[in-house]
Amino acid sequence: MGGDFMDGIIKQGIEEIKREFDTEVAEGKNILVTGGAGFLGSWICDVLVESKANVICLDNFSSGLKENISHLLGRKNFKFVQHDITQPIFFNEEIDIVMHLASRASPFEFEKYPIQILKANTLGIWVALGIAKKHEAKFLYTSTSEIYGDAKEIPTTEEYRGNVNPIGPRSCYDEAKRCGESYVIAYRMQHGLDTRIARIFNTYGPRMRAEGIYGRVVPRFVEQALSNKPITIFGDGTQTRSFCYVTDQVEGLLKLAFSERAEGEVVNIGNDREITILELAKLIKELTKSSSEIEFHPLPKDDPMRRKPDISKAKKLLGWKPEVELEEGLRMMIEWFKEKER
Numbered sequence: 001m002g003g004d005f006m007d008g009i010i011k012q013g014i015e016e017i018k019r020e021f022d023t024e025v026a027e028g029k030n031i032l033v034t035g036g037a038g039f040l041g042s043w044i045c046d047v048l049v050e051s052k053a054n055v056i057c058l059d060n061f062s063s064g065l066k067e068n069i070s071h072l073l074g075r076k077n078f079k080f081v082q083h084d085i086t087q088p089i090f091f092n093e094e095i096d097i098v099m100h101l102a103s104r105a106s107p108f109e110f111e112k113y114p115i116q117i118l119k120a121n122t123l124g125i126w127v128a129l130g131i132a133k134k135h136e137a138k139f140l141y142t143s144t145s146e147i148y149g150d151a152k153e154i155p156t157t158e159e160y161r162g163n164v165n166p167i168g169p170r171s172c173y174d175e176a177k178r179c180g181e182s183y184v185i186a187y188r189m190q191h192g193l194d195t196r197i198a199r200i201f202n203t204y205g206p207r208m209r210a211e212g213i214y215g216r217v218v219p220r221f222v223e224q225a226l227s228n229k230p231i232t233i234f235g236d237g238t239q240t241r242s243f244c245y246v247t248d249q250v251e252g253l254l255k256l257a258f259s260e261r262a263e264g265e266v267v268n269i270g271n272d273r274e275i276t277i278l279e280l281a282k283l284i285k286e287l288t289k290s291s292s293e294i295e296f297h298p299l300p301k302d303d304p305m306r307r308k309p310d311i312s313k314a315k316k317l318l319g320w321k322p323e324v325e326l327e328e329g330l331r332m333m334i335e336w337f338k339e340k341e342r
């Protein structure tokens with residue numbers, strides 16, 4: 001495995017986020033990041049540590065990796081707590097912001113760990129909100145585009161109420177996230193908590209795991225293409241997604257967490273360029289100069305046919321917009337994968 005995980009592409013990405021995000025607002029703040037050893041959580045921890053915030057990263061390593069945060073362990077403004085957020089936990093130090101990311105998030109995990117996913121977004125958010133209440137901290141919840149289900153309004157605005165199957169194979173995730181949002185609203189109504197909900201649309205980039213059950217579409221295609229193995233498409237590939245590069249996503253999440261104007265808001269964060277899964281497979285094949293065949297497998301039940309966010313609210317409220325083109329983001333991800341395997 002090449003170098004440590006704080007390699008060139010990640011370092012460069014963190015610098016880019018720091019240029020766009022006003023790091024002064026984070027300096028000296030005490031921030032709890034649940035799920036901080038995961039893909040998005042570890043990028044957030046990196047930016048916050050570099051911004052001189054005091055970071056408590058909480059994770060149970062169910063889908064996160066020690067390698068994602070090992071380079072931060074010696075930093076005096078970084079503390080790691082191994083804990084399952086569905087179990088109560090108390091902190092003596094002050095906490096100014098709670099960012100609740102802890103939850104497995106891959107469709108393959110929906111099948112294997114539905115109960116843990118439900119718990120992370122129900123019991124887990126209840127514990128996390130309790131911490132925010134006790135410390136009078138701001139609260140950011142990472143919800144998902146999945147709460148819209150198989151959306152009939154494209155592009156999808158925050159007003160859309162969703163088309164979700166409560167008893168389908170994805171319900172452990174989409175209904176749990178809907179319940180999580182409901183918890184956030186309840187704590188806001190009953191206790192006046194300062195809350196923010198991010199509805200994240202498909203995000204990709206370095207530190208996503210490709211292998212096995214974690215195989216989300218972009219890292220899975222990249223790994224298959226790099227090893228010249230068949231690229232596996234579920235369905236005929238005409239279903240669409242809109243892919244956001246990790247630096248754009250993390251910048252959006254941090255702006256939402258810190259902006260004074262964003263209190264109480266629910267905001268879509270993602271890239272609004274829509275692409276079919278077949279086009280994505282062909283693009284990755286071309287960028288990796290792969291000889292992989294494209295293989296078609298049955299479409300899983302309730303797989304949404306189209307996904308494209310309306311991001312006007314994020315642009316207006318946060319002064320944010322995605323900057324990284326898909327081709328550029330994929331090139332960085334491919335380079336990172338190659339380096340990791342070296």
Ligand SMILES: NC(=O)c1ccc[n+]([C@@H]2O[C@H](COP(=O)([O-])OP(=O)(O)OC[C@H]3O[C@@H](n4cnc5c(N)ncnc54)[C@H](O)[C@@H]3O)[C@@H](O)[C@H]2O)c1
Pocket residue numbers: 034035036037038039040041058059060061062063064065083084085086100101102103104105106120124142143144145199200201202203204
């Ligand atoms: N990446 C995306 O495209 C995307 C899209 C929509 C929503 N999200 C949301 O963003 C958040 C982070 O996603 P990610 O892509 O970084 O996934 P990830 O699986 O890489 O990270 C999740 C982290 O949460 C930890 N975790 C899970 N359950 C836990 C528990 N009970 N207690 C403590 N830690 C626990 C895992 O170990 C892991 O480190 C999730 O809430 C996910 O639903 C992500």
